[in-house]
Amino acid sequence: MNFFVRELPNLRQNGIVTISDELNxxxxxxxxxxxxxxxxxxxxxxxxxxxxxxxxxxxxxxxxxxxxxxxxxxxxxxxxxxxxxxxxxxxxxxxxxxxxxxxxxxxxxxxxxxxxxxxxxxxxxxxxxxDQKFEQMTQNLAHPEGFEYANDHPVQAQLRPYQKLGIQWLEMLDSYHFGGILADEMGLGKQYK
Structure with a gap:
């Protein structure tokens, strides 16, 4: 194998090489x-x-x-x-x-x-x-704020922008059969009124 990989290219670089059809x-x-x-x-x-x-x-x-x-x-x-x-x-x-x-x-x-x-x-x-589906999925994972979803079951409350983004993110994950948990330790409004 060294002949094909190392010696033959070296020989071709330094001169004219003729090899048999069987070897070629x-x-x-x-x-x-x-x-x-x-x-x-x-x-x-x-x-x-x-x-x-x-x-x-x-x-x-x-x-x-x-x-x-x-x-x-x-x-x-x-x-x-x-x-x-x-x-x-x-x-x-x-x-x-x-x-x-x-x-x-x-x-x-x-x-x-x-x-x-x-x-x-x-x-x-x-x-x-x-493929296009893969490209769309990676785009949505990297930028979930651009994901569009059908709001079939609207929440009967006034949601803050970050709450809407959280729902959008969860909907995007669900559309790809992923799981996700929206959680924090700061009381930033996971409940709606």
């Missing part, structure tokens, strides 16, 4: 595999899906297991071919390491509770594609 067929172009990470939200759960063009779901788990060794500069496929890691694979590897502690990979996917949304967004950053 063992070396796969990492860019052609186009590694992607997609995050979606459904019914209170997140699905973090890792995929590679031309690689079936059953093989993805093996590739991801090899990517966990961030010091390993290549991936070996079951057919004996290797993929020398490039920047796009390194991003996937870093993303995987960050979220692997929170869930188990099965068929290239990690399922997590949606309450992990902000930490997943922070861990994956620009290395993932987030």
């Amino acid at each position: 067929d063992l070396l796969l172009d990492a860019k052609a595999l186009n590694p992607t990470v997609n995050v979606s939200e459904t019914d209170g759960f997140l699905a973090v899906k890792f995929s590679f063009d031309g690689i079936n779901e059953q093989e993805v788990d093996g590739i991801l297991a090899q990517l966990e060794d961030v010091n390993r500069p290549y991936i070996e496929r079951p057919d004996g071919s290797i993929i020398v890691l490039d920047e796009s694979f390194n991003k996937v590897a870093n993303a995987l390491v960050k979220i692997r502690q929170q869930g188990k990979v099965k068929n290239g996917q990690v399922k997590l509770h949606a309450s992990q949304a902000l930490s997943i967004q922070s861990a994956l950053g620009g290395s993932a594609q987030f």
Whole structure:
């Protein structure tokens, strides 16, 4: 493997290298595999899906297991071919390491509770594609004051602005199947008159 990872690039940099078709067929172009990470939200759960063009779901788990060794500069496929890691694979590897502690990979996917949304967004950053529902959820979690809800059971009292914001926050949490407690120690009006 050192030949493909270290020696061959060095030889190519210092001269013209010709290798046999059989040997060349063992070396796969990492860019052609186009590694992607997609995050979606459904019914209170997140699905973090890792995929590679031309690689079936059953093989993805093996590739991801090899990517966990961030010091390993290549991936070996079951057919004996290797993929020398490039920047796009390194991003996937870093993303995987960050979220692997929170869930188990099965068929290239990690399922997590949606309450992990902000930490997943922070861990994956620009290395993932987030669906619209996920984007809306993280926006609402970060800025609950912008959440709109149906006021089906209005309170028959004059609420202060911070009380309205508290109700809005609880409604937002409930819409994503989260729990929440609105509490304080200062008597700031959790009761209404």
